[in-house]
Amino acid sequence: MLKAVEVLFVYPDFLEKTRNVRNILGSYSEGLASLSAVLKKDGHNVSLYHQTYMPDRREFIDTIRKHSPDIIGISIRTSAFPFAKEMIGWLNDELPDICVMAGMYHASLAPQEVIDVEGVDAVCIGEGEYVCLDFVNYFAKHGKINTAADSFWVKDSGGTVHKNPLRPFIADLDELPFPDLELFDYTNLRSNVEQNTAEVIVSRGCVYSCTYCANAELRNLYPNKSGYARFRSPENSIKLLERVLEKDPKIECFSFNDAILNANADWFYEFAALYRERIGKRFVCNLRVELITEEMVEELAKTGCYLVTIGIESGNEELRTKYLMRTMKNDHIIKVSHLLKNAGIIVNTYNIIGLPYETPELTLETIKLNAQMHTDNIVISYFQPFPNTRLRAIAEQAGFIDPSVRPNDLVQLRMPGYKRSDIIYFRYSFLMFIRKYRKLYQSYSGERLEREIARLDSKILGKNHPRGLIGVIRQKKYWLNVFIKRTVSRTLPGVYKALRRLRDKKSAIGRLKT
Ligand code: B12
Numbered sequence: 001m002l003k004a005v006e007v008l009f010v011y012p013d014f015l016e017k018t019r020n021v022r023n024i025l026g027s028y029s030e031g032l033a034s035l036s037a038v039l040k041k042d043g044h045n046v047s048l049y050h051q052t053y054m055p056d057r058r059e060f061i062d063t064i065r066k067h068s069p070d071i072i073g074i075s076i077r078t079s080a081f082p083f084a085k086e087m088i089g090w091l092n093d094e095l096p097d098i099c100v101m102a103g104m105y106h107a108s109l110a111p112q113e114v115i116d117v118e119g120v121d122a123v124c125i126g127e128g129e130y131v132c133l134d135f136v137n138y139f140a141k142h143g144k145i146n147t148a149a150d151s152f153w154v155k156d157s158g159g160t161v162h163k164n165p166l167r168p169f170i171a172d173l174d175e176l177p178f179p180d181l182e183l184f185d186y187t188n189l190r191s192n193v194e195q196n197t198a199e200v201i202v203s204r205g206c207v208y209s210c211t212y213c214a215n216a217e218l219r220n221l222y223p224n225k226s227g228y229a230r231f232r233s234p235e236n237s238i239k240l241l242e243r244v245l246e247k248d249p250k251i252e253c254f255s256f257n258d259a260i261l262n263a264n265a266d267w268f269y270e271f272a273a274l275y276r277e278r279i280g281k282r283f284v285c286n287l288r289v290e291l292i293t294e295e296m297v298e299e300l301a302k303t304g305c306y307l308v309t310i311g312i313e314s315g316n317e318e319l320r321t322k323y324l325m326r327t328m329k330n331d332h333i334i335k336v337s338h339l340l341k342n343a344g345i346i347v348n349t350y351n352i353i354g355l356p357y358e359t360p361e362l363t364l365e366t367i368k369l370n371a372q373m374h375t376d377n378i379v380i381s382y383f384q385p386f387p388n389t390r391l392r393a394i395a396e397q398a399g400f401i402d403p404s405v406r407p408n409d410l411v412q413l414r415m416p417g418y419k420r421s422d423i424i425y426f427r428y429s430f431l432m433f434i435r436k437y438r439k440l441y442q443s444y445s446g447e448r449l450e451r452e453i454a455r456l457d458s459k460i461l462g463k464n465h466p467r468g469l470i471g472v473i474r475q476k477k478y479w480l481n482v483f484i485k486r487t488v489s490r491t492l493p494g495v496y497k498a499l500r501r502l503r504d505k506k507s508a509i510g511r512l513k514t
C-alpha cells in the first residue's frame with residue numbers, strides 16, 4: 001500500500017480585469033476534476049485552491065500552509081501565466097521544499113517558458129490523468145520526483161531539465177472515471193448559481209486545424225495523432241449527466257463545453273435519443289456550421305437544445321480561409337443560422353477581433369455577417385497569439401508581435417492597418433453595430449440597401465469620428481454593466497434569473513421575424 005500524497009491544485013480562475021475584485025463566483029474546470037478523480041481513486045488526498053482573484057503574498061502563502069501539501073499542481077492558461085509566475089516565486093522564497101508541477105495549455109504549448117520559472121519542478125504536457133497519477137505514485141514510493149516521468153519535463157536538483165516523451169492520449173474516454181464533483185464547491189459555481197446550469201464535457205480534441213486554436217496545436221504533440229477527437233460513448237455520457245444531476249438536483253440546463261458536439265453524426269443522434277429519454281433538460285452546445293443539417297436542427301430542437309454557439313471568427317471569407325484555415329462559406333452560415341432560429345433555437349456566435357491582417361473594414365464584415373444571420377448574441381474575443389500556434393507564427397513573420405506587450409494585455413498585436421484604440425472601439429461597439437446593420441437589412445433592399453450600408457460604413461470608418469474616445473467610454477460602460485450584473489446575480493439571484501429568462505424570451509420573439 002502506497003503512502004497517500006497530499007496534492008493541492010491551484011487554479012488561477014481570473015483575468016487581469018478581475019484582479020482586485022473579490023467575491024466573484026468561479027468556473028468549473030473539467031481538467032482538474034478529472035485529475036482529482038484519478039488521483040483519489042488510488043488513495044491520494046486532493047484539494048483545490050480555487051482563486052477567483054489574485055491574492056496577495058501573505059494570503060497566498062497562508063492558504064498553502066493551511067493545506068500543507070506534498071505536491072502543488074498549478075493550472076496555467078496563457079493569460080494566467082504572469083500571475084502563476086508571481087505566485088510560484090513566492091513559493092520558491094517561502095516554501096521551497098514543496099514540489100511544484102504545472103499543467104494545462106500554457107504548460108503544454110510553452111513548456112520551456114514554464115520550466116524556466118524558478119521554483120517549478122515539473123511541467124506536464126498534454127492530458128494529465130494517468131501520467132500525473134504515475135508521477136504522484138512515484139513520489140509516494142520514493143519520496144522524490146521521477147526525472148523520467150512520461151509526458152513531463154522535470155528539473156533535477158542540479159537544474160538539468162529532463163524532457164521526457166509524451167505518452168499517447170487516452171483513446172477510450174469511457175475508461176476514465178467520472179470527474180470528481182467534490183473537488184469544487186460545486187453548487188456554488190457561477191453557472192450553477194446564476195443559471196442553474198451545469199458545465200459538462202463529453203469529448204476531447206477536435207478534427208479541425210484552425211490556426212489560432214491551442215487545441216489544434218496540442219494534437220500535433222502526440223505520437224498518436226489520428227483519433228484525437230474522441231467522445232465518451234453515448235451511454236457513458238448520459239451516465240455522467242445523471243451523476244451531475246444527483247450531485248446538484250437544482251440543475252435545469254446543461255452547457256456542453258465540447259469543441260463540437262455534432263462532430264460525429266452517428267454519435268450525435270444516438271446521444272440525442274438517450275438524452276431525451278433519460279435527461280430531458282434544456283441544453284446549450286457548440287456546433288460546427290458545415291456539419292449542421294436540417295435533420296440535425298430538428299433533432300436539436302426536439303431534444304431540448306435552446307441555444308447553439310457557432311464559430312464565425314471573421315466575416316471575411318478570404319481572411320478566414322487564408323489565415324484561419326476555416327473554409328466555410330458566408331451564404332451557408334447565414335442559411336444555417338436561419339434554420340436554427342426558425343426551429344426556435346437561439347443563435348450565438350464566436351468572433352475574434354484584432355486578427356493578423358484584419359482592418360476596421362474587415363471587422364465590419366464580421367459585424368455584417370452577424371447582422372445577416374440575425375445573431376441573438378455574441379462572444380467576442382480579442383485575438384490571443386497563443387504560443388506554438390500557426391497564427392502566432394504568421395503574426396511574428398509579419399512583425400505584428402511587440403515583445404513589450406504583456407501576455408494578458410487585451411490587444412496583443414500592433415498592426416499598421418488597425419490601431420489598438422480602434423480595436424477597442426470595435427470590440428465595445430460590436431453588438432450595437434450588429435443591431436444597426438440588421439435594421440438596415442430588414443428595412444431596405446437592392447440599391448437603397450447598398451446606399452444605406454455605405455452611409456453607415458463611412459460614418460463608422462470616417463477620419464473624424466472620435467473612435468478612441470468613444471471606445472474608452474463604451475469600455476467603461478461595459479464593465480459597469482458587468483459589475484451590476486454580477487452584483488445582482490449574487491445579491492438577488494431570483495431577479496437575475498428572471499431577467500435572463502426574459503432576455504431569452506425576447507430572443508425567441510426576434511427569431512420569429514427571420
Ligand atoms: C471549457 C472551457 C472554458 C470554460 C472552463 C475553463 C476551464 N478551466 O476549464 C470557461 C468558459 C470558464 C473558459 C474560459 C476561458 N477560456 Co477556455 N476553454 C474551455 C475549453 C473549450 C475546454 C476545456 C476543457 O474542459 N477541456 C477538457 C479537459 C479535460 O482538459 P484540460 O482542461 O485541458 O485539462 C487537462 C490537461 O490540460 C491537463 N491539466 C490541466 N490542468 C492541469 C494542472 C496540472 C497541475 C497538471 C499536471 C495537468 C493539468 O490535464 C487535464 C486532464 O487531462 C478549452 C478548449 C478545449 N477544447 O480544450 C478552452 C481553452 C482552455 N480556453 C481558453 C481561453 C483563452 C479561455 C479564456 C482566457 C477566454 C477569455 N478571454 O475569457 C477564459 C479563461 C477564464 C478562466 N477563468 O480560466 C484557451 C486557452 C489557451 C491557452 N493557451 O491558455 C482554450 C484552449 C481555447 C482556445 N482558445 O484555444 N474556458
Ligand code: SF4
Binds near residue numbers: 210
Ligand atoms: S474547430 Fe474549434 S476546437 Fe477545432 S480546431 Fe477549430 S477552433 Fe479549435
